[in-house]
Amino acid sequence: MGSSSFHCAAPANSDLDAPNLGSEILSETSQSDEMSVDNCTLAEIYLSLSSPPGNHNEESAHDDPHVAQILNGGPIPGLTTVLYQYQRRTVAGMMGKEETKGLMPDPTYIIPVIGQEDHISFIQPATKETRCNLPVQQQISGGILCEELGTGKTVMILALIMATIGRLPSPEESHMPVLTPLSLRLSPSPIHAAAREKIPQRYRKWPASPTGQRPGILSLVELALDVARVKPSAACVRKHQNTLQGKGLWTPYSRNSPFYLHYKDEDQEERRSSRHANVNKGPRTMFLSAGTLIVVPANLIDQWTNEINKHCDNSLIQYYIAKDKTPLPSAQQLAFNDIVLISHARISRVEAMRGDPRGLYSWHGICSCPLGPNAKVRVPQCTCERLDNVSPLLQIRWKRLIVDEGNNLCNANTHLFSLLKGLSVESKWIVTGTPTTNLMGLQHGTRELQYPDDEDTTEAVHGPCTQQASASEDQLPAKRVWTRQDRGDLNKLGTMISSFLEVPQFAGKQNAFAKLVIAPLMDPSGPQPGSVQVLRQVMESVMLRHKVDDVEKEIILPVLTYETILLDQDPYAVKDYNCMQAAVNMFLVADGRSETGDFLYYAKAGMGRQSMRNYTENMAQATFWHTFHSDFAYEKDVLAWGKKQLKMDFFPETITPADKQLFKDSVHSIERAVTDPVWCSLQSYSTVYSRVFGLPGPIAAAWSNSPSIIDTYTQRPCVLVDTEHLAQLRIFISEHPHADEPTLIKAGELLREQERLFTARETYAHHRGKVTESNNESDDESDEPKVKVAPTLKVLTKRLVEVQKSLAELGVPPESQNALHRPPVAPSKEWPLAGVRIGNTISAKLNYILKEVHEQSTSNKFLIFSQFPLTLAYVAEGLSSLGIRYTGTVYESAGALSRNVTTFESSETYRVFLMELRYGARGLNIVSASRVIFCEPVWQADVETQAIKRAHRIGQTRPVSVKVLAIRATVEETMINRRADLKHTPGATEELHGTTQKARERYLMTNPRYLPHTPSELNNNNVVLDFPLLPEPPERADSNGDEGNS
Secondary structure (H helix, E strand, O other), X not given: OOOOOOOOOOOOOOOOOOHHHHXXXXXXXXXXXXXXXOOOOHHHHHHOOOOOOOOOOOOOXXXXXXHHHHHOOXXXXXXXXXXXXXXXXXXXXXXXXXXXXXXXXXXXXXOOOEOHHHOEOEEEOOOOEEEOOOOXXXXXXXXXXXXXXXXXXXXXXXXXXXHOOOOOOOOOXXXXXXXXXXXXXXXXXXXXXXXXXXXXXXXXXXXXXXXXXOOOOOOHHHHHHHHHHHOHHHHOHHHHHHHHHHOOOHHHHHHOOOEEEEOOXXXXXXXXXXXXXXXXXXXXXXXXXXXXXXXXXXXXXXXXXXXXXXXXXXXXXXXXXXOOOOOOOOHHHHHOOOEEEEEXXXXXXXXXXXXXXHXXXXXXXXXXXXXXXXXXXXXXXXXXXXXXXXXXXXXXXXXXXXXXXXXXXXXXXXXXXXXXXXXXXXXXXXXXXXXXXXXXXXXXXXXXXXXXXXHHHHHHHHOOOOOOOOOEOOXXXXXXXXXXXXXXXXXXXXXXXXXXXXXXXXXOOOOHHHHHHHHHHOOOOOOOOOHHHHHHHHHHHHEEOOOHHHHHOOOOOOOEEEEEEEEOOOHHHHHHXXXXXXXXXXXXXXXXXXXXXXXXXXXXXXXXXXXXXXXXHHHHHHOOOOOOOOOOHHHHHHHHHHHHHHXXXXXXXXXXXXXXXXXXXXXXXXXXXXXXXXXXHHOOOOOOEEEEEOOOHHHHHHOOOOOOEEOOOOOOOOEEEEHHHHHHHHHHHHHOXXXXXXXXXXXXXXXXXXXXXXXXXXXXXXXXXXXXXXXXHOOOXXXXXXXXXXXXXXXXXXXXXXXXXXXXXXXXXXXXXXXXXXXXXXXXXXXXXXXXXXXXXXOHHHHHHHHHHHHHOOOOXXXXXXXXXXXXXXHHHHHHHOOOOEEEOOOOOHHHHHHHHHHHHHOOOOOEEEEEHHHOOOOOOOOOEEEEEEOOOOOOHHHHHHHHOOOOOOOOOOOEXXXXXXXXXXXXXXXXXXXXXXXXXXXXXXXXXXXXXXXXXXXXXXXXXXXXXXXXXXXXXXXXOOEEOOOOOHHHHHOOOOOOOO
């Protein structure tokens, strides 16, 4: 349990208040005490929070013997994994928070001074209220588990569940009696008799007892089963499940579900006479469950399932996995599980639509079902009708609620938040390594990554938060003014603490967190005295985490190396990049941006916010490869206009020589691109092309989207073929080793025609829908001719059937069209085209990735990230052209992510995992990968580090290499250099976090730069690829020639 900053919690709550005195004390303190200037940032406070106490070498101070046993290294029944000591401290801390029902100091009060005669004053900085005794509040059951990413939060949660398995929660109001079907019907105790009396006679017409059994008296077996159901942790019944099943007692045991009856107004109900009781709608039947409801992102369901099976003894635990399309069982069945695992999406889309509990208040909720056939124990066989309009999750009083990746609970206006808050839960836990945008649990194992050259900054960043030292002994340090970004993080924290966790000091009081915590921090002149300490105390009261130093005393992750790779772009990609930014630069220069010098302002005004964002993303995509998909009529018009501008000198009088030169360079960039027939051919399809040597022209034309394209930038003759179809050609030859050249040409032409027919059918269907909609809206008397779509769908389908029949005759199955995942086959000397070689692609980044993977994939697995799905698709095509197996998010739905992770982790066949960056922040475990490549720089440090943490975490046994690819002389290099400077600049942390989309736009628009156009102008330091199209026989592979492209 996280230690509190208070050590003198006086239980009294006397009101010797003196607000004026409080103001004077704080004023005097701020003037006289240099330490009152606390310039810690929110992130620094977060990193300096105290670790949970406890040491296995010392006697535990905890009253709970179970907590003491965990701290002292004792076993946790049912947990098959041995925990690290820091994990034991966390589990003990969570148990302490759950089991402690007492009072805790009010964290909004501080102890600023000790006066005469050692008199202590407690002051609330926000209100200046002063008290002689420290106010106290009720300890909440739960909190925020925010351990560092990759330190084993999942196993900590499972250890907590196993350590408390079978412990039923208390009803929401302690005076409510715990009932069971047996005790409510048959127990003669006064408590159960009183519960029966509150139920109108017509609603307790229970079936008579079997012959030979006395009504109102429980048999010894029934009494034992009833006690075991109400106190399952003491009985350890699950250990004896097989025995009970053999005696026919397990079924009645499981059906005898404990519950309580929750009346809307208990006091009024007790005062009512029995003759008026029927006016009330009845109580809400709440089943008590010792289980934990775990809510996780959909892509983590499979991973959580694997972790449960890995760390827990399945004979001692029962869990239920809620599938998205499967209706939930009844509340009685759900409550019998120790773990119920459900996705955020299922809660938001389905259960939240059934989130109104008012329908649960009914006398009909009290079971009156008959006993089962041949019942040895008088437990009813419940067949009560389910309420389809209310989620069964709302009919259960849960032991605890765990929300994994719970940082999204910072928004109270979501279906997820609403339903989870409406649940009846004894303990609530938010589990996240990043509670807010800038509170990042990303330091474990990343010190060298974050600060590779400055060892002196380690203590300042990772150690205890200290006030900034003054420039000189006589000069007080300047106050740090908290920013709008800080306010955003504080608002998110406030929502989680006050609205979801419902800390008593803030829950139910309008804007209490904002008034008592946020407002004093956001003073325009800097935080008010004591306000930073209040925030620290509030965070320590709810957050549970270890300092990095404490974790690394027990476990050191393998070495992590981080490297930025600057590459020179391919000549065709250079034209792509330059042409894209040229038109924008021309218009902005001609529009007079030099009058204010604010290029970004004019860009936003002329392009619009969304167009500006699209342009920025397209420029980022162009550093890998980007296609225009046009006939370049627009670019040619811009080129003609630009030449006219230069010839007539139509420029604002205020234009600078630099801007005029930029305009000239822009015109030349567009002209170089649109007058290059090879570059124009490459723009027709969204694919990356490879330089192929030794491939006959007719075969290249048959197996490519475009006619045979001859590369003009290589010394040796070669053709450009798209990588996707290279992969198909390789597979076809390996499956048809005796195919001659005419057969290869025919197969390629048929496959291309099949693709075109598929595309034409989709286009026809889309166009037909538009034409129909347009015709419905148009005037019937219009003289405009009707658009006739040709060819018809029938013609397209008929031709497609003919093509597929011809392919079948060649031995090409239908699935060969998408055969990128086909396994490699044994090489043969007899293959046609055995001497064909694959050289560099037109993407410098793809070249580097292919070389790295080809050289190291036999001994290392790769995790490749990109912000853009199209980039990952290009990488997938490149890998397929070399026969390298991959999996990931490419060509897959988001729901398949966790399944693909499991496949990648368990299979030696798949060597590369391709992942969109947006999935990198989720708690995926991909420790089989030891090589991480980012296809482009990631501007948000927390996003990048979270992605790295998928591989660099507990369980990783190899050194991890991280490489970030960037193109030289582009905005990528500019931003990388800027971020490197900020990392080593004191106080620049916040600006570093702000290096995001807006910053990228500003750098892109205010620093327009064109790449060199010709190969001679390039540094030419890129990798050179030389791979065989087909796997080489061993003797050929042993004698690599020096063939290659230059």
